Amino acid sequence: MKLSGLPFIAGKRGSDHGESFAARNAANGADMHPLYASSSVEELNTAAMAASQAFETFGKSSGADRAALLRTIAAGVEVASAQLVARATLETALPETRLQGEVGRTCGQLRLFASFIEEGSWQNARIDTALPDRKPNSRPDIRSMLFPVGPVAIFGASNFPLAFSVAGGDTASALAAGNPVIVKAHSAHPGTSELVAAIITEAIAERGMDAGVFSMLYDKGFAIGQALVRHPLIRSVAFTGSKRGGRALMDLAAARECPIPCFTEMSSINPVFVLRGALANDPQSKARGLYGSFTLGAGQFCTKPGLAFLPETDGAAAFREELQLLTSTSDGFTMLTTGIAEAYNQSLAERHTLGVDSTAASSAVSPRTHAVLFQTDIATFRHNTLLQEEIFGPSTLLVNWNDRKELLATAESLEGHLTATILGTAADLANNQDLIAILERKVGRLLFNGYPTGVEVSHAMVHGGPYPATSDSRFTSVGTQAILRFVRPRCYQNFPQTALPEALRDENSLGIWRLVDGVLTRDPIIRR
């Protein structure tokens, strides 16, 4: 496919009249063709009205039909994977193998949602049958299930140009639920976005669905993204990115005349607690694991471990030395954008003024950046909340501690994060229940003897956590539960069978799990 730089407005291509910007080659900063123009407010309006109109049919489409759409998109992504990976490699400087893996992940999550919604138990059908003879009042027949909320605004993320972008988890879960989607393409990979948007647009046409189900806008700055969140026809927002950007969208969504849910996944430093048992046996291997995790993808993961607590005990020196060695001898890293590289270098410079030690690789030549290991003692860490700020890039902060009480107090002082990791033995876990109890209140995912990067897309995954990790800890943006961000329950009281949605009729023709009078069952309701 040849790139044109034009937005996608309900199956048609928009104009190139807005202020334009170029995609950049992340490795050398060179401008690339074509130019992308910021979409206009008129295009946004057209997209929003088309989405609202499409919701009337798409919102009532069957799970099977939407599953077919998701699978068609996945197949299209696979067919185009060579071009996608080639373009994404240029736009993001991520390694080809990583991007090939992301193709697999993107298609895998589209298909996971397909199988999840094809079987309709996810809709949480609940039926309370009528009790006409109940005293003092009879009980009516009440039946509820989950329905889509309406058009969703989705902001592509910079760090996963496929899996958290145009056809990523947000889009997959919003479409799976039956919501039309309007994507604001991330300006760091507009070409990759254009290729994927074309695949989605074609899949919608192929499935014979309303073209309004999908649109994609470009924005050189923030004006169109903000207008999208403010648009009265938009019913929900999903975003993955910085704390500043996410909070700005939260505030916009909350300030609307009609406020809407806004799920933003933002800032997390994902603390790692190295416990004594982890250092008793081969501490170097744990250091290698941590190094691999904090430098993976040039440290540009939401779940990058940006903080590790190390007890002053046997093995700590070996752990530290290995980490220092790996860091000081590491190759340079090319960041997703020059803006991210500059922000990274500025964060490093600021941290150097905060009285922390550092070990750095010296091999990087601009625009490449280098890995940095910071170190400090726990008292310094506790008394400087700036050290809790996320640094997006290949660095981590090692905090050395001696006093267990101080460790607990420090854990208690942490903000909300996506993850917390424990390295140690089962005995360490048993001996640190107080620490675990604190971390349970702080995060969405607790790991034992693993590393937080690499987020499994599955039914049980929780990629969320208390603010500022996300805007609302009651939701996850990865895994099948991500669909719950975009649905709401609705109930029908005393409706005749023929007027009910199929999933709520007595006969249970879909064979789904339903809560009938408080009992979970797949049986039909037999009237006597």
Next chain:
Amino acid sequence: MKLSGLPFIAGKRGSDHGESFAARNAANGADMHPLYASSSVEELNTAAMAASQAFETFGKSSGADRAALLRTIAAGVEVASAQLVARATLETALPETRLQGEVGRTCGQLRLFASFIEEGSWQNARIDTALPDRKPNSRPDIRSMLFPVGPVAIFGASNFPLAFSVAGGDTASALAAGNPVIVKAHSAHPGTSELVAAIITEAIAERGMDAGVFSMLYDKGFAIGQALVRHPLIRSVAFTGSKRGGRALMDLAAARECPIPCFTEMSSINPVFVLRGALANDPQSKARGLYGSFTLGAGQFCTKPGLAFLPETDGAAAFREELQLLTSTSDGFTMLTTGIAEAYNQSLAERHTLGVDSTAASSAVSPRTHAVLFQTDIATFRHNTLLQEEIFGPSTLLVNWNDRKELLATAESLEGHLTATILGTAADLANNQDLIAILERKVGRLLFNGYPTGVEVSHAMVHGGPYPATSDSRFTSVGTQAILRFVRPRCYQNFPQTALPEALRDENSLGIWRLVDGVLTRDPIIRR
């Protein structure tokens, strides 16, 4: 029990030093004893710190233990019901039989939540077992379920002094989930609130639980309520009341340094659509049903039908005449507070200036108010959005229509509401699928041939809806799903069995339903 007027701060009684206010006899406006003093910021801090501390144990208590607490509260409410009903009658002017019904409802919902959480399937346990041999990457073991969010601020509602107040559905669902609760007592029924708070406090002590699980504050104005929502240790908010009040709390919660979920149930006029079939046979009975619903509890229900669309067809005149007759001959109504009565009278006066006809009872003598039936044509209704404003009290607006297209356009122009009601035949439903489709996007509950007042507390009930009906249409404040407002998922990755919560261990000793590798089952996991 003798009333003292003092707040409840984690099991102890607070001070009476703040600015005081008197409970009022709703029937005659007379001040009642004792005086209630606004709680201090220090008391709020003490309560919040105690709640946060109590969360450490209460948040990990078993479903069985919390179920026992809820049942102990229910038993206490029943034992005290005579005094409760007597005091609530004075404070609210609601009829004794209604308040006795509310005792039953309050106890019923406490016990429904008890049975719901005792059986632990509600926690949505999900287990994705490890796939060590998966290519290209192995899959870790991931297990998630729902956990309480932490201390919840609950605002008692004026119109249900028991069922939506101190031990009402919000408190029942927050406690059921494992969250400590701080109630801001409604100043219209502080004595009833005090009696119930004493019962809860005693139940917590009897069950040997941390006293910080419950506190209750008074507030003459808004300062303490606002400080409660702003308090950094509060993790969620629940409110039932006016649009202005609810939006103010939403804005406060969203503007916090660390924003928190705020579920407010606010404004709804609950449109009723009288379709042709309903008028073909005994239209008077439908008019009587509507009259009974809009005047029930002096029209002070969230679900009061404040709007009814009537087609100009056979039977419409009979329907209208019956409604006019019932309204014009109705007795007066005593409102919950003189403030509510004044607001009602002011709303009536404003509506009289909007060019609508009215039929009113003339029998009311102040402080009693009277029922009013407004009437207008659909064009007038559509062109004056003020006619969509909720009037809290025994009035409704009948909108006469002729042109079906205009009816659909008008339905489309409606804001979000809690309910919409269809009166008619099954054939009417089949012939009005376009209307139903519009209403499905507008409300949380659709009724057929019933009236929206009287909200069943059950598993399938949805008492929610798009803004401004509530702050977040993804939740309900009535029924067992109300618990979802106060929980969040958290997952454990590669945790050893002994370090997992009981519900997530292989053996499934609780015998609950779990989603294991995508399959719903109560079986244990057998390792081979």
